[in-house]
Amino acid sequence: MTSVPRWDYVGEGLVEEQLPTVPWPLVQSWVEQAAAMVATRPDLHEPTSMAIATVDEGGRPDVRECLMRFLSPVGPGFVSSRHSAKAAHIAATGVLATSLTWSPLFRAIRFRGPAVEIAQDEVDAYWGERPWGSRISAWASRQSHPVAGRTELEAAVARYAAQWPDRGGPDDVPIPPDWVGYRVVAEQVEFWSGRSSRLHDRFRFVREGAGDMATVGIWTWRRLQP
Numbered sequence: 001m002t003s004v005p006r007w008d009y010v011g012e013g014l015v016e017e018q019l020p021t022v023p024w025p026l027v028q029s030w031v032e033q034a035a036a037m038v039a040t041r042p043d044l045h046e047p048t049s050m051a052i053a054t055v056d057e058g059g060r061p062d063v064r065e066c067l068m069r070f071l072s073p074v075g076p077g078f079v080s081s082r083h084s085a086k087a088a089h090i091a092a093t094g095v096l097a098t099s100l101t102w103s104p105l106f107r108a109i110r111f112r113g114p115a116v117e118i119a120q121d122e123v124d125a126y127w128g129e130r131p132w133g134s135r136i137s138a139w140a141s142r143q144s145h146p147v148a149g150r151t152e153l154e155a156a157v158a159r160y161a162a163q164w165p166d167r168g169g170p171d172d173v174p175i176p177p178d179w180v181g182y183r184v185v186a187e188q189v190e191f192w193s194g195r196s197s198r199l200h201d202r203f204r205f206v207r208e209g210a211g212d213m214a215t216v217g218i219w220t221w222r223r224l225q226p
């Protein structure tokens, strides 16, 4: 492999005194800080991009990036297609893991837990916020299925664009029937903060009872070796 320059991770670190008793305030503040820095940090593009890990029915892992579109104390969520591999994996196993990594900030958060579908009204509301072109592309794509060529995709886009022209409204294009939102119901949440000479800080929160990331009294945490 081509060698790349070694980068020392000179993050702020994370120590016991900074840890809340439940993960939610820290999840919220790290996500908000990363999102707020986009305007001033060109190295921090797509701060809501997260790796989505699934397991297929044969136990083989798979991973891909999706943009975080929902975040609540229950866990982070994203939208996708029921035609995708991830949808088949979730239907087969019911579990998800995801991680958000902000390399320029030397920070990452990992979540593990059951997968749930996001309520249709939330997904509908998000659909209306998408640019018209992205809504048309969603109709033109049967996600993760082979296609003969790009021309076929572009012809499908032209067909749907003629059917539902851009009138500047959130309901110009109906929501496709395969459009779905998934959320990781956080059972484990790990905060990683990169430190110099690879002696990083890691804290894993584990949920021991019913509730969400803001529920007091159900979370325990341990510092993990880097």
Ligand SMILES: Cc1cc2nc3c(=O)[nH]c(=O)nc-3n(C[C@H](O)[C@H](O)[C@H](O)COP(=O)(O)O)c2cc1C
Binding pocket: 046, 049, 062, 063, 064, 065, 066, 067, 068, 078, 079, 080, 081, 084, 085, 086, 087, 143, 144
């Ligand atoms: C930065 C980035 C963001 C992406 N966001 C999404 C997304 O929000 N939803 C989605 O379905 N695919 C998204 N994709 C495409 C997925 O990574 C993937 O190719 C697609 O969902 C099919 O995956 P699957 O067949 O393994 O389920 C994104 C890709 C990248 C690189």
